[in-house]
Amino acid sequence: MHSLDQLIGAFDHGLRTLAGLLHEQRPSPAAEVPDAHLDAHEKREAAALMRVNHAGEICAQALYQGQALASANGGLKQALSQAAVEESDHLAWSQSRIAELGGRTSLLNPLWYAGSFAIGYGAGKLGDRINLGFLAETERQVERHLEGHLDRLSPLDERTRSVINAMAREEATHASMARSLGGAELPQPVKLGMKLASRVMTGLSYWV
Secondary structure, three states: OOOHHHHHHHHHHHHHHHOOOOOOOOOOOOOOOOOOOOOHHHHHHHHHHHHHHHHHHHHHHHHHHHHHHHOOOHHHHHHHHHHHHHHHHHHHHHHHHHHHOOOOOOOOHHHHHHHHHHHHHHHHHOOHHHHHHHHHHHHHHHHHHHHHHHHHOOOOOHHHHHHHHHHHHHHHHHHHHHHHOOOOOOOHHHHHHHHHHHHHHHHHHHHO
């Protein structure tokens, strides 16, 4: 049974995440990168891709919160909390770059948060090895997804590239951390299901 404080804390974190109130702890990698002149199409494409990435970071916050709430392992909770702090930077960096490009965040973010929280909580209830394995596979898929975005950006858009590159490096670090803590390799059907769910989220977030 979870304490009232834990439930209130999880609910408060969700509200602050969706309201855009999670502030970056570290400056954006784009802060020192000069902005290039992009045409209207290049800006729209970059903004749409960063909207997808922002939605992914909304999901990451929810997953970590759900996984941490479900776990009784204090060490694992701490590792998840640290990863969530770094992911909150990703969220703020993405939101900032979207604003610079004249775009908007996904209208479906509340749906993504609720669904991801439920999935994270369910994974946490399956035990630490599965919980960590789920985290590692999620981060691996996000890393590949971010690398694919680099191919779609204008070669001139170094500001957006700097953000995506930094995010991809840290996703890889989180995946390695989960494996080093004993994360189990998930069955192939589970990985495929995660990949299909990710495609639905990214496809809808690109447009909505």
